[in-house]
Amino acid sequence: YLCGGGFALLYAYVMFTSSTDLTFCYVIVMLLILLVYADKKLVSLLCTYALVINILVLVFRAVTQGFTAAQITNAEIIIACIILSYIFVLMSVTKIAQINDANIKKADSDRTQSDDLLKLTLKVAGDMAGNIDQVSHSTSQLRDSIAGTQTAMEDLSSGTSETAAAIQVQQQQTENIAETVKPETI
Secondary structure, three states, X not given: OHHHHHHHHHHHHHHHHOOOHHHHHHHHHHHHHHHHHOOHHHHHHHHHHHXXXXXXXXXXXXXXXXXXXXXXXXXXXXXXHHHHHHHHHHHHHHHHHHHHHHHHHHHHHHHHHXXXXXXXXXXXXXXXXXXXXXXXXXXXHHHHHHHHHHHHHHHHHHHHHHHHHHHHHHHHHHHHHHHHHOOOOO
């Protein structure tokens, strides 16, 4: 707005002090520069201001110097050029605003999708962590059960060895008794 206001003052000064009819072209350059900002209000104000200034300059010149047929044609061209430039810039600003709105909606949609994906990822990660904890707990219980089974197997193996040794001792004693009891054959 500062740039537009400063330009408006400079434009009025140049239009009233210039001796050429082509000075009005400065407003076209400024309109193209302001097109980047996509501000309908600023563009409308500047175009209206430029149109009013050009009409005042043409009236001032007509009153002070008079107009020839060629100068009337030039005045018509100047007014038409400013009006057509205004229409072009206004249409461009409107289209840029529509494109920007579409881009904002797309960005919002993408952000929403990203948020949903992040929530889903966090939920899956939380579920996986819970499952990992369960598996870890089950593995710990299995390890404890295996250790208990191993101890029982070792005890059983030890008991079996002791039983085998006891049977062997019993067998030896039975053989000793059998030999002692056995009648001697002559």
